[in-house]
Amino acid sequence: MTTTTPTTTPTTGTPTGTVETTYREALREGLRDALRGDDRVFLMGEDVGSYGGCFGVSLGLLEEFGPERVRDTPLSESAFVGAGIGAAVAGMRPVVEVMTVNFSLLALDQIMNNAATLLHMSGGQFAVPLVIRMTTGGGRQLAAQHSHSLEGWYAHIPGLKVVAPATLEDARGMLAAALADPDPVLLFEHGSLYNTKGTLPAEPAPVDIAHAAVRRSGTDVTVLAYGGMLPRALAAADDLASAGISAEVVDLRVLRPLDEAAVLASVRRTHRAVVVDEGWRSGSLAAEVAARIAEQAFYDLDAPVARVCTAEVPLPYAHQLEDAALPSAETIAAAARSCFGGGHG
Amino acid sequence: MTTTTPTTTPTTGTPTGTVETTYREALREGLRDALRGDDRVFLMGEDVGSYGGCFGVSLGLLEEFGPERVRDTPLSESAFVGAGIGAAVAGMRPVVEVMTVNFSLLALDQIMNNAATLLHMSGGQFAVPLVIRMTTGGGRQLAAQHSHSLEGWYAHIPGLKVVAPATLEDARGMLAAALADPDPVLLFEHGSLYNTKGTLPAEPAPVDIAHAAVRRSGTDVTVLAYGGMLPRALAAADDLASAGISAEVVDLRVLRPLDEAAVLASVRRTHRAVVVDEGWRSGSLAAEVAARIAEQAFYDLDAPVARVCTAEVPLPYAHQLEDAALPSAETIAAAARSCFGGGHG
Amino acid sequence: MSARRASRTSRTDPAAEHRRDLLRTMVLIRRFEETCAELYSAGRIRGFLHLYVGEEAVATGVMSALEPDETVVTTYREHGHALAKGVTAEPLMAEMFGKVTGCSRGRGGSMHVFDRDTHFLGGNAVVAGGIPLAVGVALADRMQGRDRVTACFFGDGAFAEGELHESLNLAALWRLPVLLCCENNLYAMGTALVKEHAQTDLALRASSYGVRSWAVDGMDVLAVEEAARRAVDEIRGGAGPHFLELRTYRFRAHSMYDADRYRDKAEIERWKERDPIDALAARLDADGVLGEAARSAIEADVAAELERAVAAAAEAPEEPVSDLLRFVHSEEPA
């Protein structure tokens, strides 16, 4: 029902019909397309307007769409997320921005007990076509109240869809797909990706939010990652390739519902799996992915599923400690190699 | 440092030095002991005083200890949990009650970003010796905003300990152990257990909050459960026994940090595991337990680890739907049996 | 209610007729809940059950000022609001029974009554959790150019929650068409107002947000109706949100679980002397527009309606377990 008119204002035109852009600008294009294409869409959150978004994603949108549709809110996460839910129920298509997943805890009651639950609790009467965007992840020395990766928690909640763009295509296209969904969708942007550069086709291609994507094909081991960890997984695959190990890198993309079929299909080919997740290890989304593989591809596995997660510590400011806490290309590659080391099997 | 004087006021004395009691009364005895034994301990939360606790746990304590130490709070989960954190930092030993885990989402920012984090963020300077109690779980037709089992989320947070008494001993004894801990401990009481009857020794025995407990020994399959699911796991074991399958039932008890050694030891003996968890399956604590087993006891397993969790639906009011959504002795037994059915291996 | 009111105002004395309708609504709520209490004791209704007995004038008076297509958001203590808004006893009772014919298909139960047709948006059981929803509905109405007022009900206890504060400010800041109805029944579960709030004049506090606020006698349905009409008119005129502190009392315990140890029996009795149903009936009697026979007719009519509702609920089917996973996601596209 939501019709998004393809944008015709690429950041920089090139003769080949592609544009040079960044993850940040791609997200902005996605927002712009959505605001242009559907009157019911509006953006609301702290500093999305005059400030341009805390990470600059919505810069210029206030000027283009005005303060009714690009709506600065007070510091009231619970109220404005809840208001987004109410507005969605009443016919709008709100895009609510919560600055970071850390602060989203203040709105978690609304997300869990209302957004995810209203449709079911009302016996199917009140749907909530709401999109909530937020930044997640560490790696920028922002310390223990600004760096955590809690999207795995949201992926636990029935009634939500949870997506995490890792590529420019997904950064531009996932919002339209999320807005087309009749139910609440959470979109997690990774703070370390905003400046990622690349090219995109000038015409936005539709993106689906149902499937994982193989970002690199391989035969020996499957590395599963998403969001900010995807570049590290790809770097690890490069590294492994030079050691003669062919790694397939799967971008989960959709954290709920997991594209289990894609995960299992890859693992059944490679017989080995490494799950990368920036969340803390215990109770991570990686645990779920690992558990599903071990449940359903148990007899296909040549080695236990390995997990590479963040150390179980509130993220420290000091760079050497933060670096040591987070998954890296090196630790991912090492985990992949360990799948080949075992004397058992 | 916290010295808890053993109580001498059992509910009903019996000649053999044991008392008849309930889970609710055992919890109350634990609170009473703590309030008697240490002036720094106080209980705070909504309706813990005049009302006697929403589930009657603290009935009579206001009369015994007065309104300073049994402190009714306004409906302000974030403020009174945060105040508990501040009071703990400043030398008290608060026991904060949040009525149910569902409402604890309103205080999750305080729990995650302050209670769990202050010690680390301050480089070891400010510890938070706080206990937070709450009720969890479904099964009482309380529908989608009062029935969920979110303790697995808390078990994800570094800096917290998370415990879940399933037995009368643990209901009485875990609080003292939690108060003796220098760091924040969350204690999850299961709503369906309050009326559980049984006997306890008149003299409270110390309980440890570091180890899982084998509640029934067995040789063929390990069933791992905790809290409200333990009775169902034990019933399933009875059922399995009559079918000739000897199930070992392990009560996890401590959800963070998991007693991995105990879990692995049992599974290495039985070679099969069923993890029971009232949380929704995707991203459940059961996923973590299953992932650890599959990681570390992979070559000991004769079958994939099975999980029995709650269906991925906000819990409905209608009894037949709620029953169908929750794990039961039957579904647990069936999962255990399925570990023997495979044609592979 | 509005619809029913409209259909009946053709009779001779519309004002009297309207007041008799208010009485009937209050009687319906009262008897509905007394029936629920019995059914709960008999184990035929389960879960938590919070009764509104004593507070009927609040829902009845406020709903009377709303149009059928205006949204209501309320709490777990919402049977009265649902009935006053026009949800009929049959699907409401079926919901109590957890039957598929219930207004929330039995998935919600007593605490989660929803009804799309009457714009009844729950039945929210996290205290204060519904308030932001109401603000959002009002925002959508404003953005879509619909001239509607959304009413939101919550208790004195809810006033202490952060969500109340955030929502009041947001509604006032954006001048949204929302009527905030605080049902001050002097207790939040077992906690008395003076133990919840340092400053107990809730209307005064609401006014500090720049929201027009009045305290209203919540035991007098006509006073409530008048205040609600005045507020709704002003809101419709663009004056932004309004706040009503409706001073009332629950005659029964907080829920069926509650032993009500914390209230003075004499206090309860004093309030019962101000029973809103008796008060309105007495007034109508004094005005010569009710009388014994008419009141009996209302009671008989209500009793019959409830009898039918209970019978229908008892006979209605349960939802098959195979449908458990329905409504987690929408069955149709947006």
Add this chain to the structure above:
Amino acid sequence: MSARRASRTSRTDPAAEHRRDLLRTMVLIRRFEETCAELYSAGRIRGFLHLYVGEEAVATGVMSALEPDETVVTTYREHGHALAKGVTAEPLMAEMFGKVTGCSRGRGGSMHVFDRDTHFLGGNAVVAGGIPLAVGVALADRMQGRDRVTACFFGDGAFAEGELHESLNLAALWRLPVLLCCENNLYAMGTALVKEHAQTDLALRASSYGVRSWAVDGMDVLAVEEAARRAVDEIRGGAGPHFLELRTYRFRAHSMYDADRYRDKAEIERWKERDPIDALAARLDADGVLGEAARSAIEADVAAELERAVAAAAEAPEEPVSDLLRFVHSEEPA
């Protein structure tokens, strides 16, 4: 500050000496932060950095009313509070560098300054998240019979958060010894006060909770000090929590990331004319108790202190990665 003050009041004119101390503290804060800004641009300080430039009178004046063993809870914009409370430049600068000699061992960084010795409880970067902590410390003091006041700092933006409301009510209800200092600098990041609040008189709103509240000129350190002393005295006397709205302005952007597009340059210039350091210096000059030489001496003294701090921080060791998992749990029993 109190300690330093005490050590110096032996000189001839204690009042003048005290005011010079206030000036020195403000200069120290200003220069400390200017140094941080440079170091940030040079990539030697990382993460988020929020400067207090322009607001120095607030922290300096309030701390002057506190005793050394009284707790302070504040925000991510807290270098000024830390220095005014007595955290010395050296461990503070080392914290900016993320070194193990930092007051939070480098684990906190600019947003999470903690110091047990000076009862400095952070450095809380979730807006409004520190307020309940302060209420809790005050509760503990009261329950343990300690006659102390806890001071809590937060911004105008924080006033919109639910936690502010819940905490104000709780503190007022329990009459806790806490001084709530709202630094109203007219912006929450890029959002102007009128876009945050329907009713912008924050002191008035705080008073609606039953909390004594005053609005204070936050650019005048002596006015701040006087208001804080008066409030602290009353709190010590058992009057319960007090609220100060300190009207101030940040001269620089919200953080080093901020391009400051949303403020009018003329507005910034107007406020800079009320620079709290210049204002106090002018007053001391006028009173004949400062003069060019004394002011230069302060600047030189501060410059030397900062030079030492930067040098020490630069040379200090990083914490070994093998210690990563320390301090997740306590290393000693309770």
